[in-house]
Amino acid sequence: MNLVILTTIELAAVTTLLLLLLGTPLAWWLARSRSGWKEIVGALTALPLVLPPTVIGFYVLIALGPQSPLMTLLHPFGIRTLAFTFSGLVIGSLFYSLPFAVQPLRTAFEAIGSRPLEIAATMGAGPVDRFFHVAVPLARRGFLSAAILVFAHTIGEFGVVLMIGGAIPGKTEVLSTRIYQLVESLQFAEAHAIAGGMVVFAFVALLSLLLVERRIAGVRP
C-alpha cells in the first residue's frame, strides 16, 4: 500500500516539476506572441481538457511501443519500449495535465501587461533579465496555481495511467488504479479508505489553491 502511495506522489511530483519547466515557455509565448499560430497552438494545448483520457493513453501507448518510429530512434541506446514503465507514465501525464499548467500561467503572464516589462527595458534589463526579475515574480500566483492544479490532477488521473502503465504493483500502480482493482475484487473496505483519502486530498488541494490566490493577491512587497 505504501508503495502505491509513493508511486502516486512520485508521479505527481515529477510531472509537476517537468510541466512547470516545459509549460512556462509555452505559456509565455501564448501570452505575448502576436503570431497567427497562437490560437491554434492554444487549442492544441487545451485538447487534453476535452479528450477522453483513454484516447491520450492510446496514442501515447502506441508512440511508446517497440514498433513506433520514436522508440526505434531509441533502440541504439538500449531502450526498446517505454510502455508499462514509470517513464511512460510520466510522459502520458505530461500530456494529460498540460492545460492545467499552461492555462494559469498564460493568464498570469497576460495579466502583467506590457507596462512593467517596458519599464524594466528602459532600465536596461534585457529579455531574459525581464523574464526572471519582472515576469516571474509578477506571475507567482500563476506558478503556484499551476503547481497545485497539476499535482492534484495527476494524482486523480486514471484512464491514462491504466492504458500506459497497466497498474504493475511497485512500478506503475497508483492510487486510482488500486481502487479500481480493489472494487473488482470486492474489497470495499479498503477501496473506501483510499477513495475517502483522495476526496480529502482533493478538497485540501483546492482549498489551498483558493487561499493562496487570496493571500498573494493581497500581499505587497
Add this chain to the structure above:
Amino acid sequence: MSIAVRLDARISADFSLDIDIAIPAQGVTALLGPSGSGKTSVLRALAGLDRHPGTIRFGETLWQDHETFVPPHRRHVGYVFQGAGLLPHLTVRQNLSFAIARAPEGPFALDDIIVRTGIGALLDRSPDRLSGGESQRAGIARALMSQPHLLLMDEPLSGLDREARAALLGALEDLLGDIAIPVVYVTHDIEEAARLAVQSIRLQAGRVAP
C-alpha cells in the same frame, strides 16, 4: 549634435505619422500638441518601445533604420511614463536599486536625486501605496538612476490634482533647469512647456505643425 527622428508610419487605420525632426541634444525640448497628435508615438519610438518605419539617430549613434534596431535596454534612455512608472512588485527603494544595478557610470547621484524629487519618506512604500504625485516623483527618480543619456517624459503632470501638479512642476523646474542630459518632454499644456522647456516642437495629426 542632435537627435534626428524621421518616421513615416501608418499606425492605425485613421492615424499615420509623418515627421522629420531634429531635437537639439541638450536642454529640454517640449513635444507639444493635442492628444492624438503623435507625441507619445514619437517618444515610444525614441525609446525603442515601438518600431515604426523610419530612421532614428542619437548624435553619431544609429538607433534605428530599415535594418538596424537597437532594443530599448541598450539605448540608455530614461522613460517617465504617463501614470504608473514603477515595477509593481518592488518597493520604491527596490525600484531604484533595480535601475542602479543595471546602470553604467553617470552624473546622477542617488542621494541628490532622492532629495530633489522629494521621495525620502517614500522609499519603503509599495507603488500601490503612493498617490499620483508621489508615484510620478518616484518614477522620475527611478528613470534618472538608470544614468540615461536621454530623458523621455510623457506628460508627467497629467492626472494630478492642482496642488500636486504645482508642487511637482516646481520640483521639475529645479531638476530640469541644470540637467546634464537632453530631455524630451511630451505635453499638451503650452504653459507647462514654456516653464520647463528651452525649445518646443508642435505636432498636429502626426505631422509637425507649421
